[in-house]
Amino acid sequence: MKTQKHDAIVLSSSSEKDAQKQFTELLKSTPLPDDELLPNLGLFLSSKALSRLLFFNEIYQKILHSHGIIAEFGVRWGQTLSVLAALRGIYEPFSRHRKIIGFDTFAGFKGFGEKDGALCKSKDGSFSVTPDYESYLSQILGVQEALNPISHLKKYQLIKGDATETVPQYLKDHPETIISLAIFDFDIYQPTKAALAAVKPHLCKGSILVFDELCDDVFPGETVALDEVFGLNNCRVKRLPMTARVSYMEIE
Numbered sequence: 001m002k003t004q005k006h007d008a009i010v011l012s013s014s015s016e017k018d019a020q021k022q023f024t025e026l027l028k029s030t031p032l033p034d035d036e037l038l039p040n041l042g043l044f045l046s047s048k049a050l051s052r053l054l055f056f057n058e059i060y061q062k063i064l065h066s067h068g069i070i071a072e073f074g075v076r077w078g079q080t081l082s083v084l085a086a087l088r089g090i091y092e093p094f095s096r097h098r099k100i101i102g103f104d105t106f107a108g109f110k111g112f113g114e115k116d117g118a119l120c121k122s123k124d125g126s127f128s129v130t131p132d133y134e135s136y137l138s139q140i141l142g143v144q145e146a147l148n149p150i151s152h153l154k155k156y157q158l159i160k161g162d163a164t165e166t167v168p169q170y171l172k173d174h175p176e177t178i179i180s181l182a183i184f185d186f187d188i189y190q191p192t193k194a195a196l197a198a199v200k201p202h203l204c205k206g207s208i209l210v211f212d213e214l215c216d217d218v219f220p221g222e223t224v225a226l227d228e229v230f231g232l233n234n235c236r237v238k239r240l241p242m243t244a245r246v247s248y249m250e251i252e
C-alpha cells in the first residue's frame with residue numbers, strides 16, 4: 001500500500017491504519033494547551049513508533065566510546081536525525097565532534113533501477129517530501145541544538161542532492177572524517193552502493209552501520225549493495241528484538 005501523498009510504502013493492516021487515523025484525528029483536535037503539548041507527545045506514540053526510538057537509543061549507546069560523526073543516508077522527514085540530536089544531548093552534551101549529517105535529495109528516490117526488483121512498484125520521486133522541506137527540518141534541528149549545551153557550535157548539516165555525488169564529494173572535502181555511526185535508509189540499490197563504497201575508508205573498528213531494509217523482499221537493492229561492497233560473508237548482521245526490520249553491524 002502507498003501513502004496518499006508522496007508515494008511512500010506502508011505495510012500496516014487496515015485495522016492498524018484505522019487506529020493510526022484515529023490517533024491523527026485525536027492529535028489534530030487535542031484539548032491540550034500549547035504549552036503542555038510537546039511534553040505530552042508520548043500520548044500518540046504507538047508501540048511501533050516507540051520501538052524505533054528505543055532501537056536508536058540502544059544503538060547510540062554502542063557508539064559512546066567510539067570517536068566520529070553520525071551520518072544518515074536517507075533522511076526524509078528527519079525524525080531519526082532529530083532523535084539522534086536529542087540522544088546526543090542526553091548522553092554526551094559536550095561532544096562537539098559528534099556531528100550529525102543527513103544526506104537526501106529531499107525530492108524522493110533518485111536512481112531506482114533493475115536491482116530494486118518489481119515488488120515495491122516505486123520509482124524516482126517516490127518518498128518525496130514537501131517543497132523546501134530541508135529548510136523546515138534545519139530549523140527543527142537548530143531548536144534541538146538550542147535546547148542543549150554548546151549550542152553556539154553548529155553540529156548538524158543537511159546535504160541536499162543525489163547521494164551518488166554528494167557523499168563522495170562531502171568525504172573528499174572532509175578527509176578528516178571518521179564515521180562512528182552510519183545509517184543506511186535510501187531503500188534502493190544505487191545510492192546505497194555509492195554511499196557504502198564512499199564511507200568504507202572512513203570507518204574504524206567499532207563503527208556501527210545500521211540498515212533499514214536488509215533481507216527485505218520489498219527493497220532487495222539494499223542487501224545487494226551491501227553484498228557488493230562488503231561481502232555478506234564478512235558481515236555479522238544483528239538485530240534487536242524490539243524492531244522487526246532494522247538491523248546493524250559493527251566493523252570488526
Ligand SMILES: C[S@@+](CC[C@H](N)C(=O)[O-])C[C@H]1O[C@@H](n2cnc3c(N)ncnc32)[C@H](O)[C@@H]1O
Pocket residue numbers: 072073074075076077078079080103104105106107108109110111127128161162163164185186187188191
Ligand atoms: C525511507 S526514506 C528515509 C526515512 C528516514 N531515514 C526516516 O527514518 O524517517 C528514503 C529516503 O532516501 C532518499 N533517497 C533515495 N534516493 C536518493 C539518492 N539517490 N540521493 C539522496 N537521497 C535519496 C529519499 O529522498 C527518501 O527521503
